[in-house]
Amino acid sequence: MKTIKPIIVLLFMLSCLSVSAQRWGATEQDSLHCIKNVSMYQQFFTQRNLTEAFDPWLEVYRTCPAQHSNVYIRGLQIVRHRIAQEKDSAKRQGYIDLLLELFDSRSTHFGNEGFNLSRKAMELLLYRPKEIKEAYLMMQRAVVELGVGNDHIAPFYFFEYAMQNERAGNISKEDVFDVYDIVSNYLEKILKAQPGDTQIMGTMTNLDIAFEPYATCDEIIPIYERRWEENKGDIEFLEKITRVLDHKDCNDSELFFKATEALHALKPDPKTAYLMAKMLDGKRNSQGVIEYLKDNAQLLENDRDRVRAFLLLARAYEQDRRFVEGRAAALEALRINPNEPMAHVLIGMMYVHSARQCGDDPQVGQKAAYWAAVDRFRRAREIADPTSRIWQQANQLISSYTTQFPSGDDLFFQGIAEGSVFRVGCWIQENTTVRSRP
Secondary structure, eight states, X not given: OTTHHHHHHHHHHHHTTTTSXXXXXXXXXXXXXXXXXXXXXXXXXXXXXXXXXXXXXXHHHHHOTTSOTHHHHHHHHHHHHHHHHOOOHHXXXXXXXXXXXXXXXXXXXXXXXXXXXXXXXXXXXXXXXXXXXXHHHHHHIIIIIIOOTTOSHHHHXXXXXXXXXXXXXXXXXXXXXXXXXXXXXXXHHHHHHXXXXXXXXXXXXXXHHHHTTTOOHHHHHHHHHTTHHHHTTOHHHHHHHHHHHHHTTOTTSHHHHHHHHHHHHHSOSHHHHHHHHHHHHHTTOHHHHHHXXXXXXXXXXXXXXXXXXXXXXXXHHHHTTOHHXXXXXXXXXXXXXXXXXXXXXXXHHHHHHTGGGSOSSTTTGGGHHHXXXXXXXXXXXXXSOTTSHHHHHHHHHHHHHHTTSOOHHHHHHHTOOTTOEEEETTTXXXXXXXXXXX
């Protein structure tokens, strides 16, 4: 009786072979061989015995490579284990070849060629780090020609490989700038499809961090200036250089001004309005910034640009002493990204500038806004990266404006207890905690 059930299962599977011959093998004999080895390798794999799983898995891969996607998902682990265990250099290289072959075979039988090619490039560079140019060309084809869907990992590695190839002398710095533009644009598009995705946003931040020390404005600008005259009417070229210069904070350069004006003239939309505002901010034209952003900030396509636009708008309102509107813009940036420290810094500075107008007596009332301001600066410091400039700025502001708190004697004579709740008046209308200066 014990043998009846396996025989029934086997007969059932054989009955399906005529329908799925490609999946199970070209012949009935291949199919029987495949079924047996699938069972064997899966059993060893489940037991985490990857050494014993290798031979039956290899038989499955050679006989019926379209059997299931697990042939490749589990196969990667099995082959990686074999590579790690192999001491003979020539055999090890053969297993690496097998590992790389898996990605092409998976594309043949299960599609998703761009994604598979990007992972093949990563594995190639892991096991053969000298083949940096080959890995870069693979990743370029995967991301640019084939596409990797909503994967945000491959585009980042495409940029990493570009930097490595430039350092090796295989490509130029201009090529790296082009890759940065391609990758940042790709990530912005998939973020638009998945708004608020923290992993994609994190990858975009890491991309900017990686690009930050790579090239200065003085290095980037001459490269694009050489191409200006022949391309100044090309929208794609203008979009590229304005994105790169914007991301690198080269907003006060003459090239950025020219490119932004030309792009906005050819393609006026919320994005070019944002770039015009960036340009005018570099010229300290707060009125112009407000005019371009007040109706366009909310219309930008992705959250990162919307946050940047509202921060720019908040700063322009602050410079124009329109604090109610400025705080509203900063709060909108916080609504989109609650962990944006600069929004709190800007609100805090608006409170500082309003201190004398938001209290009656000079001893306490006119200093109450400093309590609310320091609350904001402290919140900015809490959520900022401790290694960032904004963290240092928030820390310095806390040190500066705690010295503006009322003295303990002033609080005593006013009958106000330290630690009590105080409502800051005027336009601020915010509760804070009473403190004396250190």
